[in-house]
Amino acid sequence: MTAEPVNTTTPAAPTAPVSSDRPEDHVIVLFGATGDLARRKLLPGLFHLAKAGLLPAAYRIVGSAPAHSALSDQEFRQHAKEAVRQFGLAEPTGKSWQAFESTLTFGAADPQDPEPLLTAVQRAEQAIGGHPRRLCHLAIPPAAFTSVIGMLGATGLARDTRVIIEKPFGTDLASARALNETVHAVFDESQVFRIDHFLGKESVDNILALRFANGLFEPVWNRQHISHVEIDVPETIGIEGRADFFEKTGTYRDMIVTHLLQVLGIVAMEPPASLSAQPLRDEKAKVFHALKPLDPAAVVRGQYDGYRTEPGVAPDSQTETFTALRAEIDNRRWAGVPFYLRSGKSMAQRRQTVTLHFKKPPRHMFPDHAHTGPGAERGNALVIDFDDPGWITARFLAKEPGPAMRLGTAEMTFRYADSFRRRHGLEGYERLLLDAMLGDQSLFTRSDSIERLWEISGELLAHPRPVEPYAPGSWGPKSIDTLIAPHRWYLPDGN
Ligand code: BG6
Secondary structure, rough: OOOOOOOOOOOOOOOOOOOOOOOOOOOEEEHHHHHHHHHHHHHHHHHHHHOOOOOOOOOEEEEEEHHOOOOOOOHHHHHHHHHHHHEEEOOOHHHHHHHOOEEEEOOOOOOOHHHHHHHHHHHHHHHHHHOOOEEEEEEOOHHHHHHHHHHHHHHEEEEEOOEEOOOOOOOHHHHHHHHHHHHHHOOOOHHHHEEEHHHOHHHHHHHHHHHHOOOHHHOOOOOOOOOEEEEEOOOOOOOOOOOHHHHHHHHHHHHHHHHHHHHHHHHHHOOOOOOOOHHHHHHHHHHHHHHHOOOOOHHEEEEEEEEOOOOOOOOOOOOOOEEEEEEOOOOOOOOOOEEEEEEOOOOOOOOEEEEEEOOOOOOOOOOOOHHHOOOOOOOOEEEEEEOOOEEEEEEHHHHHEOOOOOOOEEEEEEEEEHHHHHHHHHHHHHHHHHHHHHOOOOOOOOOHHHHHHHOOOOOHHOOOOEEEEEEEEOOOOOOOHHOOOOOOOOOOOOO
């Protein structure tokens, strides 16, 4: 694959999909089919996969929900159509929609009465014929995991089934361990796909390609050359009416312990022996084991002004809508290199970036006055913007044209949007749904890794500092500047 410089007129080379495998025939059971995640991501994502010809030759999608919110097949199809219309990339019309819609059926399930679901799954399997595989996606609130997993075990639905479990996986070490025990009482770890949709993002996956498919970056990807790393995911949205979920969860559990620390695992890992699931997940786990327990004094918890008056939020809520922290990886590659993580709601911009800041050259050859322009105080940086479609910029100094030796900040940028044909581009969820159907666990979280992340969070969760207020539309509480000193946050001034 060849990347192109921006603004070129040369057409990009076509690229092959990462995997050209098509999954075996499948019955996909979508628990939480009437919920927010199914509406925003899963139903539109499944339709996109169908349109792209990436779903199995024969498949059925059985929606499920507790009996009190049961739908008829027809209502479920209508629900899916509206979801695709509102959140999908392609309009739900024409032959492709009709074909997709005809695969949708609904079966309500309560732990005491799973019959309607069992009947719907049986019908779907008969309609396909042979021995289709089964994938259960638990797009349900964490509080419902235990009872649904128990039901899958009791009804036999768990047998030979793969199961996708949504985050957050537990709320602390004890609950994650308990949940793992519940899961392992019914499923073998090889059947379990703990999903973190950031790991399905094209540009996060590309970090592996950037590091390990090239000779250019890996030699400097270490403490000899890098002074500090930022993983920065500000969001402009608030809690979007999810007070019930958010009050119990907060940004640390919703974003940091899942998404941002998972990205850190990819950025910091040693080269795996291969890209297959075990070596890749082993290397990520090693990074988590080398992470020092988080120090509550190196964590800023923020709450945007106005959060406490949102419907469903306690007037004295101490739930954080913002977290910034310093993490340290105690191994030979990273000792002494701080990793700064930040994420929050109602912030100034939506961005998803990893920034590697490089040390200054050892010899100061150019006079100070040679470089006094914008960004003068910043060193070289490699910025990976992993929000779809994603881009990577290398920031460095160059000589400004003219008789004097004056330096200006220059950059080289690779943009996915301009550089490859995006025919096969998939959203995070789509990629991961496909991987789960193919049985590829590489990008899913393993039980030991998730437990380790809760383990390093112990002190922080037991002794959280009070939340500090910040203005909506800002970059967080003031104390984040002290947290990162003597450095400065790359955003917003770095752009
Ligand atoms: C979800 C969180 O997992 O990720 C949300 O629950 C967050 O709070 C979202 O907004 C961000 O995902 P995306 O797809 O916008 O990158």
